[in-house]
Amino acid sequence: MNDRLIYLDNAATTFPKPREVLDKMLETYIRVGVSPGRGSYDLAMQVEDIVGEARKKLARFFGAPDPNRVVFTANATDALNLAFSGLLQPGDHVITTRLEHNSVLRPLHHFQERGWITCDHVPFDCKGFVDPNEILLCIKPNTRIVVVTHASNVLGTVQPVEEIGRLCAGRGIPLIIDASQSAGKIPIDMTALQVSAVAFTGHKAFYGPTGTGGLVIHPDLDIKASRFGGTGVDSKSLVHTSSYPHRLEPGTINLMGIIGLSAGIDFITQKGLAAIHRQEMTLLRQLRDGLSDLKHVDIYCADDLSNHVAVLSTNVNGVNPADVGDILDGDYHIAVRVGLHCAPLVHHDLGTINGGSVRFSLGIFNTQEDIDQAIKAMASMRSRS
Ligand SMILES: Cc1ncc(COP(=O)(O)O)c(C=O)c1O
Known part of the structure; x- marks a missing residue:
């Protein structure tokens, strides 16, 4: 950990x-x-x-x-x-x-x-x-x-x-x-x-x-x-x-x-808005690509990241988002937000109204190493799904 x-x-x-x-x-x-x-x-x-x-x-x-x-x-x-x-x-x-x-x-x-x-x-x-x-x-x-x-x-x-x-x-x-x-x-x-x-x-x-x-x-x-x-x-x-x-x-x-x-x-x-956005989106792309390789992870609306900010919603098949959040926190010391994110109609339409999603959202202090760890942690959930 x-x-x-x-x-x-x-x-x-x-x-x-x-x-x-x-x-x-x-x-x-x-x-x-x-x-x-x-x-x-x-x-x-x-x-x-x-x-x-x-x-x-x-x-x-x-x-x-x-x-x-x-x-x-x-x-x-x-x-x-x-x-x-x-x-x-x-x-x-x-x-x-x-x-x-x-x-x-x-x-x-x-x-x-x-x-x-x-x-x-x-x-x-x-x-x-x-x-x-x-x-x-x-x-x-x-x-x-x-x-x-x-x-x-x-x-x-x-x-x-x-x-x-x-x-x-x-x-x-x-x-x-x-x-x-x-x-x-x-x-x-x-x-x-x-x-x-x-x-x-x-x-x-x-x-x-x-x-x-x-x-x-x-x-x-x-x-x-x-x-x-x-x-x-x-x-x-x-x-x-x-x-x-x-x-x-x-x-x-x-x-x-x-x-x-x-x-x-x-x-x-x-720092420059464009530079911050570029840096965050590079990391988001790394996260999206890493998670896309995991068959047990679903990603919502992130095929094209051109009109996007560095927020990504995911789910692990068969695992409640709240449990995913607990595992990320308890086993990997990774803080994410799980649940409905105060936007219930989005989850109604995504079909995720019961548990919501696991949301990763990046900031200026995140690094490639953070994203590697997050992908590794999500990969480890295959055995739980
Ligand atoms: C899209 C959106 N609107 C409004 C809010 C509310 O912001 P605040 O808690 O600062 O009022 C949030 C906060 O998460 C948000 O993401």
Whole structure:
């Protein structure tokens, strides 16, 4: 058994976090850890600048025209809830996909169950992709938004967002993407892609801490506030602030988290997104090829890795995914995620709803040696199948 943990659960959260990120968080928080956006003393202004720089960095990263429309949230789930609550009205129709994570499915289900909205879930094909024409077929006069996961957290497939964006823009329907598995891995220019809002999380491929994320909103879209409180702006008024980002950011923001998120973006920018993606996909190809040689292992939607991030779902014939996870952990010190990965409709359609799958997800710190070990460990399961 390896002494060293082989961490292949980076789609859940990247681990470890870069030393640079952790050092920056501690050093900055020690130096300027006061309430941002509230005081007018020098230190409060300094920290407001740090937060403002983080907004600018994210706006640049996502091709967003206005940094003030980068709204910090607790995670991607929080950002998606903020978007849905601020956009949907009784009688609205929503189009989404069967690839979605529960962070999209459940809030929409909540609205649907109460009879407020109707919702269509567009299928994916045998390769793991949604056909934009299927979205087109679902459009109704009351379709308010289209919501699509950019990269599937189960299959790793990157959806044709550019085509979906063109189609939505042509009909004046805002497209919201869940970029939880793509932000930090592949470029996202929301203006070029004609995406109206991007929900992202900070603790995955941005290499920031948990408790960070955000909603980046194009100036063409207005999202109503659904939670209210102190913003440090126009405090005399009992009416909640309407200007961005305060409109959607009541209460004190997660300063230490935002410092870490900002440092994480510096970290990946310095390494280069394309270089990171290339490195991860080389390892994913090695894993896919190694596992393809094993007759007792099934692999889902990974024949062609050209529109993919480094996520691979597998199963061992005749062995429950939970048991595979236990063996990988207990006997080989390899951490993977098993089960449904919060995406039940994907597993319904793959025929894996009972146990889910064994998901390998790679990060910047993985090596060829890690992948060799993972293949060896999966090969050893032949005798158990
Ligand atoms: C596709 C997708 N969407 C949303 C989320 C939720 O992210 P968070 O837990 O940061 O809210 C995840 C996390 O696993 C995800 O993979």
